[in-house]
Amino acid sequence: MTPHYGRRMNGIPTGGVGVASGDVSERPVPPPPPAELADAVSRVLPGARTDLESLVRIPSIWADPAHADDTRRSAEAVAELARAAGPESVRIIQADGGAPAVVAHWPAPEGMPTVMLYAHHDVQPTGGDDQWTSHPFEPTERDGRLYGRGAADDKAGVMTHLAVLRAYDGRPPVGVTLFIEGEEESGSPTLTALLAEHHGSLAADVIVIADAANPAVDVPALTTSLRGLVDVVVDVAMLERPVHSGVYGGPVGDALTALCHTLASLHDDKGEVAVPGLVVAASDAPDQDEATFRSDVGLLDGVELLGSGTIPERVTHKPAVAVLGIDAPRVAESSNVLLPRARAMVSMRLAPGQDAAEAQRALADHLEKHVPWGAQVTTTPGTGVAEPYTLEATGPVYDAARRAFSSAYGNSSVETGIGGSIPFIAEFARTFPGAAVLVTGVGDPASRWHGIDESLHLEMFSRGVLAEALLLQRLA
Template identity: 85%
Template sequence: MSDQQIAAAVAAELPAARADLEHLVRIPSIWADPAHAQNTRRSAEAVAELARAAGAASVRVVAADGGAPAVIARWPAPEGRPTVLLYAHHDVQPTGGDERWTSPPFEPTERDGRLYGRGAADDKAGVMTHLAVLRAYGGRPPVGVTLFIEGEEESGSPTLTALLREHHAELACDVIVIADAANPAVDVPALTTSLRGLVDVVVEVAMLERPVHSGVYGGPVGDALTALCVALGSLHDEKGEVAIPGLVRSGSDAPDVDETTFRADVGLLNGVELLGTGTVPDRVCYRPAVAVLGIDAPRVDEAANVLLPRARAMVSLRLAPGEDTAAAQRALSEHLKAHVPWGAQVTVTPGTGVAEPVSLESTGTAYDAARRAFAAAYGNPAVEMGIGGSIPFIPEFARTFPGAEVLVTGVGDPASRWHGIDESLHLVMFGRGVLAEAYLLAALARAR
């Protein structure tokens, strides 16, 4: 097919792709919530059926022991052509409270050119990008394609290693395209070449054998929650920089962003300052960031006048590219232990949320093809960028298939609110993303 024929086929396919995306969004595939396990299975079956309809030679719903259902579908390579693994995930984040959404999170709704719904961008748009491309080619893509749609990415992909090991032969490929990232603007495509890593810990502070009266004993006797707050307050310095010593900090030559636009995209309240120093891209993508994700303490409306004997919190640390996860977790633990005051007893337990930071080499045949394809589809050159989030499985893919080039793309943008309230997909950008991937497969076929 010529580029003109590809563009016409994609344009003809987009209405059906949107309809199928809406169908997938209506399935609350929140694997992290056991109450939605059956919905996640239903979501996998829906994806499998779409793959069959798109002409796959084989389709299987698979799962590792105790893991979420994933879909593997294959379109064999024409003679002499490479095989491309197309990855996305069909599980989604919890809603954060249905009542906080402008429209119901699992009822896809269009407003001002955007499709709102949980998973509309992250990552059922990635799923449908791949399927729309395969359907635009009439089920006969110019390269071999293996579609791999995971079901537990939002839970940290705990059984991905087992899946890759068990299905290594089926998933073997020359190029991996991971559609789970974002673009800096709806008309500017990106190739994501670095991602921050992630570790977390649970810190518990103990000061008393039991609760005691705050009036009778308060003063000479402290409480565990206040001691915990002191330790947590030490995680940042007066400028908002992460104060944990020994962590890797890096930067880039990426241009700074407009602070007003950035604040609006994030939803910062008036008067709230940005943390740290340097450009926003450096702070978001190339430096560590620390946050307290939860504290075990009495609710305000359940509080009593007692000194609390114990308190604990979960602390999450994002890691700059180049950081060692084990060393960073140790540094976080030692910092917390050193800053718990008043001789309080402290226990720090490593968490299970571990993701290696990623730096990808952006050279090779696939990258050259992607730059041409994305520029043609979006009308602007592709930029290389880092993102502040973590995708734990990318290093695992690189280790499992060491000869394959890894491309990280996606159809999110700064207004998509991934993981947040009112998540959405820009529909014009979705069309550009489908066209870009269709051009990419054609370019890879010509290049080999």
């Protein structure tokens, strides 16, 4: 796809979106950052760390109605931190039924571009407080990492932006719009409405999204591709009511066993996704060390990796299917009856280039065709649809980002795909077609986003702040 460019601000053309560019690992590392800016970042880091811990203590799980007030409290805390960084204005906004978001403005000096700095202050559920080594909402440092829900995803992104603004004493060299969303972990259902209602105040020449990860704590990445996501609920029915398994078992089957047969058809013997008609893309990213990958994931001894190809290809450029939940009796509550109905939530990640609606239909068709024994089946498309996306990583804005990040980290930046889905990136690109979109972040493979014992590597956090500060300087 040929990149297009919007208006020019101070010699920097704003970018478009298209396909990811190639490997940049051979590019030379720029010289170290200016001492004055590095000193300013060092000066603000202790306070940023303290404020990050305060934000982590707020259980802003917008997806859980019981934490709606906590999410509002989190937005108010972010707004107060933003006010202290010297903006012209700060507002808390929300669409009808949506979570509170924070918008703050630092006006652009004459002739300078405006940069939107995006992150989100809502977090995932904990997955069970008792499974954490330390309490998920009491930030705890161990071995140079700060543990807590949201410490990496994405309150670290919030504090990266605020720390940069503090390093510039509230007078950044470019215009800045700080946009901190409150419902990203719920799929950003009202973001479209927010962007439409506040389009003028959110418009920017460059959009920096701090919600991704790096391949290592000392290797910065610009994310240039993301997998999509679709869900399907499959409901299998065989009986009008539960019946005695001893009296009728044999000639009469049960819905849960039929459902298990259906779900088993989603992969072949090698673990490849068996749903026909799906896009499989290629990646030129270097392969990862399998032992390190297994350790980062926490795979048990003897458990095999699924599929074929390099690990980056399997994680970022091929479809993946997972069964996220099954409605069935708990083992402790089971009895000797044949179950009349059973259902499951099936989630599928999509390779770049795949149409999400077509993939969702293909998944539903596959499930319906593989229900055994004449069982009745109903499939219901889920509402959490995210298109896969690729970004055009060319042009002066990306060149400036590579230099800034490589200088701050001391290693050349790389361009990577991520296996996760961030639906709002496509929304930003559609709403602001002239803006260059940069996807960055301060996570790493050990951060365990969405998992137990989520953490932030503190030294990487400091590098990420310096990198963003350098980026604003270079954009000016």
